[in-house]
Amino acid sequence: MDTRTRTAARRHARGAVRPLVIAIIAIIALLAIGAWFLIIKPHQELVMEDGGGHPSTPVSAAERAAPPPPANVAGMDIDQLLGEARKAINEQRYLAPAGNNAFEFYLRVLTKQPGNQVASDALRETFPFAATSAEQAVNSRDFNEAQRQIDLLAKADPANFTLTILRSKLDAQRKLLDKQQQDVVDQQKAQLAAAQKAAADKLAADQLAAAEQQKARLAEQQKAAQARVVQPTPQQQTAAAQPLQSEQSPAASAAGGQNSDAVLLRASPARFPTAAMRARQEGWVMVSFTVGADGRTSDVKVVDAQPRHVFERAALDAIEKYRFTPAMKGGVAVDSVKQQRIEFKL
Known part of the structure; x- marks a missing residue:
């Protein structure tokens, strides 16, 4: 009787533990969700707000048009530079145009104040989006602009592996363009040589035929003249x-x-x-x-x-x-x- 009682007690205890484990897991999940919405996400939005807004926010074509660069950038203080950087981020001017983009403004801030956390965080957060902009310049074969943007990214994070990928793509695109241009030149040369050869062959054939006709005509005329x-x-x-x-x-x-x-x-x-x-x-x-x-x-x-x-x-x-x-x-x-x-x- 004691053995059966103990077995029943164990089964009862295991049955009671299972709902408890499920309840604990549910509580942890709710806490994680609440922490994301109440702590992590507001913190990221706050950081991005300080850095100039969320980089992935789409902008219209009118907003994408770059305004003229501000006057006397070198004379701006840190707050003014941060303000210009936030404006550039909102307009998705991460790396372009030259002299009027977020990365250059943030880098100027770090030059004036190397430990500025806002500028450092903003550069780190927007680096992937800026890298995408540089990749688009590579794909469009605007090589000078692509090189400038890659150099600007390197100033922000020289050890980032993305720079190696971008440089490799840039080099590959340059080689591909050079090969395509050389292929076009070679094809044009081959076509020109073929056309010149065909023209020369036709001219030689025409001249030979004309010479034969002239020779036969002269022979006939001389024969007729001698007869007269x-x-x-x-x-x-x-x-x-x-x-x-x-x-x-x-x-x-x-x-x-x-x-x-x-x-x-x-x-x-x-x-x-x-x-x-x-x-x-x-x-x-x-x-x-x-x-x-x-x-x-x-x-x-x-x-x-x-x-x-x-x-x-x-x-x-x-x-x-x-x-x-x-x-x-x-x-x-x-x-x-x-x-x-x-x-x-x-």
Whole structure:
């Protein structure tokens, strides 16, 4: 009976302890909640009020516009600097603009009074929000402004690890921008080189085609010009084809005392000058020359030409290659002087 009584007493005691533990836990939780609302939160709000208001409070675009910096900042006392800092915090001007932001005002306070608790607490409390502002400057690639804000944060808390992260991001963004700019430059250079090569290839092909066309055209014109140069008349060719009486029968020629003029035996076409052909220029040359007793030409001279100094050389070269049946006087071959007009037509 005693054993059963003791067991029942223990069970009864354990059942009584459980509600007590729950009640104690509930009381502790209520005390913690009450302490947060009655002590901790009012203290934080008081600190933030002294520092310039809650940093996370959103502001409108009009409020975000930075007012002009106050005059004679260097001459302000601590209370004036704290007042300007609170105003900057309310407008979320943690690090910008330069010369008119909360961190610079608080740092000036600490310069004047190194142990100022309000400035120290405000810098510590607003550091994460200021770091966010610096990170936004990094992300927007405003590198000079980002560097200035990071340097300002370093003055407030040089050992904060956030500075290492911000500096790394700034360096990475700079390298990324440099790479992107270099890629654009390289792409533009490649496009320009390709365009220049294509233009050069097209120009070379066009020039080659034009040269081939010009060469073929000149060849056709020269061939046509040579065909149009004045050739010996049919009568001259017939006379030239007949064998010389003096050669066939010298004795008979001498006996008969035959007289005759020099007759063209073989003509050489005059070469049409290339420059005149390109200029599509036509003309004529009157040439005087001596037909020797051997039927060869000599003392070839230009009597007249139109135009001058264009076709003379070609005419002289052609006459020098002419061959004649020499003039006969009393059955004897003698020298004779002749003139011939050579036409140059396209």
